[in-house]
Amino acid sequence: xxxxxxxxxxxxxxxxxxxxxxxxxxxxxxxxxxxxxxxxxxxxxxxxxxxxxxxxxxxxxxxxxxxxxxxxxxxxxxxxxxxxxxxxxxxxxxxxxxxxxxxxxxxxxxxxxxxxxxxxxxxxxxxxxxxxxxxxxxxxxxxxxxxxxxxxxxxxxxxxxxxxxxxxxxxxxxxxxxxxxxxxxxxxxxxxxxxxxxxxxxxxxxxxxxxxxxxxxxxxxxxxxxxxxxxxxxxxxx
Amino acid sequence: xxxxxxxxxxxxxxxxxxxxxxxxxxxxxxxxxxxxxxxxxxxxxxxxxxxxxxxxxxxxxxxxxxxxxxxxxxxxxxxxxxxxxxxxxxxxxxxxxxxxxxxxxxxxxxxxxxxxxxxxxxxxxxxxxxxxxxxxxxxxxxxxxxxxxxxxxxxxxxxxxxxxxxxxxxxxxxxxxxxxxxxxxxxxxxxxxxxxxxxxxxxxxxxxxxxxxxxxxxxxxxxxxxxxxxxxxxxxxx
DNA sequence: TGAGCTATGTTCTATAGCGCACACAAGACC
DNA sequence: GGTCTTGTGTGCGCTATAGAACATAGCTCA
Numbered sequence: 173x174x175x176x177x178x179x180x181x182x183x184x185x186x187x188x189x190x191x192x193x194x195x196x197x198x199x200x201x202x203x204x205x206x207x208x209x210x211x212x213x214x215x216x217x218x219x220x221x222x223x224x225x226x227x228x229x230x231x232x233x234x235x236x237x238x239x240x241x242x243x244x245x246x247x248x249x250x251x252x253x254x255x256x257x258x259x260x261x262x263x264x265x266x267x268x269x270x271x272x273x274x275x276x277x278x279x280x281x282x283x284x285x286x287x288x289x290x291x292x293x294x295x296x297x298x299x300x301x302x303x304x305x306x307x308x309x310x311x312x313x314x315x316x317x318x319x320x321x322x323x324x325x326x327x328x329x330x331x332x333x334x335x336x337x338x339x340x341x342x343x344x345x346x347x348x349x350x351x352x353x354x355x356x357x358x359x360x361x362x363x364x365x366x367x368x369x370x371x372x373x374x375x376x377x378x379x380x381x382x383x384x385x386x387x388x389x390x391x392x393x394x395x396x397x398x399x400x401x402x403x404x405x406x407x408x409x410x
Numbered sequence: 411x412x413x414x415x416x417x418x419x420x421x422x423x424x425x426x427x428x429x430x431x432x433x434x435x436x437x438x439x440x441x442x443x444x445x446x447x448x449x450x451x452x453x454x455x456x457x458x459x460x461x462x463x464x465x466x467x468x469x470x471x472x473x474x475x476x477x478x479x480x481x482x483x484x485x486x487x488x489x490x491x492x493x494x495x496x497x498x499x500x501x502x503x504x505x506x507x508x509x510x511x512x513x514x515x516x517x518x519x520x521x522x523x524x525x526x527x528x529x530x531x532x533x534x535x536x537x538x539x540x541x542x543x544x545x546x547x548x549x550x551x552x553x554x555x556x557x558x559x560x561x562x563x564x565x566x567x568x569x570x571x572x573x574x575x576x577x578x579x580x581x582x583x584x585x586x587x588x589x590x591x592x593x594x595x596x597x598x599x600x601x602x603x604x605x606x607x608x609x610x611x612x613x614x615x616x617x618x619x620x621x622x623x624x625x626x627x628x629x630x631x632x633x634x635x636x637x638x639x640x641x642x643x644x645x646x647x648x
Numbered sequence: 649t650g651a652g653c654t655a656t657g658t659t660c661t662a663t664a665g666c667g668c669a670c671a672c673a674a675g676a677c678c
Numbered sequence: 679g680g681t682c683t684t685g686t687g688t689g690c691g692c693t694a695t696a697g698a699a700c701a702t703a704g705c706t707c708a
Binding site (some may be wrong): 232234235236237240241242244245255256259260261265266296299300302303305306307309310311312313314315316317318319353392393394397401405 | 470472473474475478479480482483493494497498499503504534537538540541543544545547548549550551552553554555556557591630631632635639643
Binding site (some may be wrong): 582583584594595597598599601602612613614615 | 657
């Protein structure tokens, strides 16, 4: 596996930290490959590592009693997986699952606790992201309450497109159903609706967004709400 | 209105801060009366004050396009209203509404930013609460997805009971419907169900919990999940 | 004491999504 | 080239909740 210094750091929390802080962090960072469906941390167990995704994508899921789960947040290169650590807490309430494979920089949770004290800038970036994540989770709560599957699925596809910067990616109905917290059949039906309208094409685990504008119109406003929050927060670089 | 020093501070974030930090904060604190349905901050506008509730109770609501809202979090004496400020952000994504009248200590947002840097202990308390709030919001997201109105209503009543430490409190069907993001009729029906089972009594804006154990059984597991998180986090004092 | 407002209760129709069961189709693997 | 696995599509009955409209009961205030 490539060392941290060989490949350009794509994670924006790290990229936005001052060079000297980043250099101090470097010895603690390790580049890892994350593969589809890999679990980064389980709910209510100690977080060993935090992850700064480069081109990977991680879903944060909340579970309820009977093994049902629903995605509440999605973390890509703009964030960090392990926000509780940032807040001084070593357990996550979430199940963190790799939803799109790729690389990430990882670091021991204990190292982050030590180092973030020394780097105000990194800490500020982490807090900024924590705020965004909280807003995203809250919007998802309302979205789950009010919007129908087709809208939520459109939102999900668009959000994922934004995070991975690609109009085509792999996701099965089954997996997507878990993310949205619905039956697999619910996804099949919603996908059928969107396909009939020529907004997407979907075949054996590969989705392609054909008409992003149309898909945005089919999605609920939650997509735009969260997207705007993210771009506001990221635009003014300090 | 009574000065801050006259009445005992009931807010636990403040109470748990070291005395010397608290004394430094005191000049910036002001005790205020909060009345039912008062708005503390609007979404996407600058947060002027943060609030440390004493015996008051504040709902955090997220709205979607067409003026519909749903409660995503509930803050009482264990917390602070204005978590984004804690994270260095001066806008809240939430609508903060007083759900149970009472008093709170309030402080200018800018003062909190300045002072929290000087008080590591206060900051730590605020972060601890931020983590709890995030977990609560995430649980609500999943709860909204999976649980029926009766369960969610039972959860809400129990949570409120815990926060206000009383088995009777005032809330109309209409108001509760907004919190749960359902029709008023939905609340009327769910209330009827719970009343038939002798778990609560409900009359013209006053609910009484008659059988807390039975009501817990009628509620979804989300109640216990969040309650346990809170008591874990609050039990080990540092 | 009666008018008016606020809070609650009832009913009807429509629909999204559930659970379940089964059919089919495209690759993968021997 | 056939069999097995994985991923999709379809159909059926059922329930929770939405939307809308209307009825009534208790409280307040003139």
